[in-house]
Amino acid sequence: MKLVTWNINSIRIRLEHVQKLVSDHAPDVICFQETKVRDSLFPLEALQEMGYPHIHFAGEKSYNGVAILSKIPFSDPDALSWCAREDKRHSSVILENGIELNNFYIPAGGDEPNAETNPKFAHKLQFLDEMTDWCAKRFDADAKRIMVGDFNIAPLETDVWDHKKLKNIITHTEIEITRLAQLQQAGQWVDAMRLHILPQEKCFTWWSYRARDWLATNKGRRLDHVWVTPNLQDSVAGCEVLLDLRGQDKPSDHAPVLVTLTV
DNA sequence: ATGTCAGAAAGTTTCTGA
Numbered sequence: 001m002k003l004v005t006w007n008i009n010s011i012r013i014r015l016e017h018v019q020k021l022v023s024d025h026a027p028d029v030i031c032f033q034e035t036k037v038r039d040s041l042f043p044l045e046a047l048q049e050m051g052y053p054h055i056h057f058a059g060e061k062s063y064n065g066v067a068i069l070s071k072i073p074f075s076d077p078d079a080l081s082w083c084a085r086e087d088k089r090h091s092s093v094i095l096e097n098g099i100e101l102n103n104f105y106i107p108a109g110g111d112e113p114n115a116e117t118n119p120k121f122a123h124k125l126q127f128l129d130e131m132t133d134w135c136a137k138r139f140d141a142d143a144k145r146i147m148v149g150d151f152n153i154a155p156l157e158t159d160v161w162d163h164k165k166l167k168n169i170i171t172h173t174e175i176e177i178t179r180l181a182q183l184q185q186a187g188q189w190v191d192a193m194r195l196h197i198l199p200q201e202k203c204f205t206w207w208s209y210r211a212r213d214w215l216a217t218n219k220g221r222r223l224d225h226v227w228v229t230p231n232l233q234d235s236v237a238g239c240e241v242l243l244d245l246r247g248q249d250k251p252s253d254h255a256p257v258l259v260t261l262t263v
Numbered sequence: 264a265t266g267t268c269a270g271a272a273a274g275t276t277t278c279t280g281a
Contacts, residue, residue, distance in 0.1 A: 009281085010269055034281085036270065062270050063280075108281055111264095120280090152281095209267035209281090253268075253281085 001072070001263050002027040005103070005148035005224055006245075006256035007206075011035040011067065015046055017248055021256055022050045025242065028071045029095070033105035033150045035065035042067070058088045066091045066103050066149075074101075080134075083126050097263055099232070104131070104149035109170045121170065124152070128179040135187035144263075147189060147227045150254065153180045156194075158202045159222035171221055189227035192259050196239040205241055206254045215247065226259045235261045 004027040008014050011032060021027070030052070035042070038061045047055055052069035058079035059065030064087045066079070074093035082089060089105040107127050110120030155177045157163040166172040184191070197203045204220025211219050228236060238260040246255040 013269070034269095110280085208265085210265055212266075250268085 001029065001097070001261045003029045003031075003101075003146070003148070003226070003259050003261065004242075004256050005031045005033075005150075005226060007033040007105070007150040007224060007252060007254035009034050009036070009252040009254065011065075012037055012041070012043055013250070014252060015043060017245055017251065018047070019050055020248070021242065021245060024244075025258060026051075027258065029101065030069040031101070031103040031148050032067045032069070033065075033103070035059050035067050036062060037065060056091055056093050058091050060086070060088050064088045064105055066105055068093055068101065068103055070095065072096050082130050083123055089127075098144055099263065100143065100145045102145065102147045102149075104147065104151065106131075106149065106151045106153070108152050109176075111170065113168060113170050113173045113175065124170075125175070125179060128176075128183055132179070132183045132186045135183060135189075139187060141188075142231070143229060144232055145187070145229045146232065147187070148225065148257075150223055151180065151225045152223050153177065154221040154223055155180050156199055156222070158200060159204070161202075161204070161219040161221070166221070171223060184227065187227070188230055190230055190233045190236075192226040192228045192233075192236045193222075193239045193257065195233070195236050197241075203241065204255075205257055207246060209253050215243070224254060224257050226257060228261075232261065232263070235263050237262050 054070040056077040057067035076094045079091045092102045107124040109124035112118040115122040205224040207214040207220045242256040
């Protein structure tokens with residue numbers, strides 16, 4: 001099974017890039033974040049015509065929004081709300097092969113890494129805490145689960161272009177990295193990307209629009225993640241960040257992450 | 264620290280969030 005997670009930053013404006021992803025890599029399942037479209041305007045037919053008859057989406061006007069596209073039939077489509085808000089930051093399905101797939105868009109958190117003065121950062125931390133409680137409560141050693149998405153946190157020193165310069169910048173602060181570790185522990189999640197792209201290697205999935213020459217300067221961060229339960233660890237056959245899609249005309253600021261599983 | 268985007272509202276320009 002080839003699985004992609006991609007913060008698309010508007011699904012409607014980048015349908016051609018989705019088509020390129022499909023033509024070049026033919027993923028079985030694609031998880032999108034930041035679709036930025038209300039459900040009534042979601043381009044369902046166009047995506048189905050690309051070869052994805054099974055689509056679960058949960059969106060809103062302008063902001064957030066997630067979608068799961070699949071060649072594989074699924075059941076139990078769900079979309080949970082977090083932090084008592086109605087923003088669309090989660091969706092899940094159970095694939096026909098029995099694997100539960102969760103797609104998350106964790107809040108970015110604003111600019112100032114102080115939860116007392118910056119409500120966006122407080123929201124991000126609360127969101128992480130709720131996810132941690134949720135994972136702990138429903139933990140099941142026998143369940144086969146995958147959790148993907150734009151987590152908006154780069155935990156390792158090699159997940160950012162300069163650890164020292166970014167250690168007080170949201171996405172790479174100690175407090176976020178600690179919360180993410182607690183979340184990972186609560187579900188015994190395995191970082192599937194880092195099974196194949198070794199932790200000592202730099203690995204980025206996001207480059208700011210503001211940096212010109214994004215590839216040459218390579219001031220990136222690994223904000224997008226694929227986590228699997230331990231019983232799926234040996235099924236993770238490979239991982240690739242699809243840089244060519246970040247290099248298209250009018251790209252998303254995130255590159256897709258492709259993980260191949262032998263399931 | 265902010266050089267760029269996307270979407271929305273109402274203005275061919277400003278705001279917000281990222």
